[in-house]
Amino acid sequence: MADDRSKTDFRDRDRVSGDEEYEVGYLASKFQLTIPEVRELIAKHGNDRETLEREAKKLGQQQD
Template identity: 85%
Template sequence: MPDDKSKTDNRDRDRVSGDEEYEVGYFASKFGLTIPEARQLIAKHGNNRDTLEREAKALGNR
């Protein structure tokens, strides 16, 4: 189900929704990951954006 665009209170800006294709796709493209790699990071580390960005950068440095 799509996000409710009428709600603009920024409650979930610090999270990456693994259920939303566009969020996973954006996260993957931002760090040069494939969709499965991005989903694997979300499954392993949760959906906290700061943690995921740190892990994605570490994955890219290997």
């Protein structure tokens, strides 16, 4: 079932849904990663936003 973007509570703000293109795309563009790289991070580290952003930042720095 797709996320209802009209519901703006904070229940899952600390999670990234790997099934939602806009969430994966946002994380990819924020850290200059590809969609497959972000999906790999989600598979490896889970969907905790703080952990993913930390690992994405590391991965982005390695590519420079």
